[in-house]
Amino acid sequence: MNLKKYKPLLPLLVLAGLAYGIHRVIFYVLHINDSTFYYSIETLYLLFLALSIMVFVVLLKVKERSFDNVGMSFLLSTSIKMIVCYLILKPILRVTIEIKSIEKINFFIMFILFLAIETILTIRILNEKQ
Incomplete structure (x- = not known):
């Protein structure tokens, strides 16, 4: 398995970890109790991270076969x-x-955050051709 071709996933992991840390600090400062949430913050971050990783794996596979379809x-x-x-x-x-x-x-803030991260990293992939 060639790990070098999955290098674009590293910024995704770093940004998700940073976002989680900031999210936790904001909840602590604002005294928001998330124990009553239907889904815990950790569960949502893992879910969104897994979905984003799947999106990027698909994009990297498509990039290998046909860059124009990314x-x-x-x-x-x-x-x-x-x-x-x-x-x-x-x-x-x-x-x-x-x-x-x-x-x-x-939930919506997390969705928008991960969508923004995916969009920015996809733009980086698309700009590699230039």
Whole structure:
């Protein structure tokens, strides 16, 4: 297994770890208790990280075979990821308690954060051709 071709995954891991640390500090400073959340923060970070890694593995495989299809593969894999995230979010959306609104906001912020990280790293992959 050639680990050099999976080197673009390293910034993803570093940024996810940094985001998790900042997230924990913000929850500590704002005294937000996440023990009542449907999904723990750790579970969500692992889930989003696993989905992002799968997206990048797909992109790296597509890059090897046909560099011109990387952008379309990114759009398709991100759309599939969005469907999976919606299915995961469904139980949280059903609850109408005020406390759960923090959990909904937390989920969407994490989704947007990982989407931004994936987009930036995909741009880096696409710029390698130039």
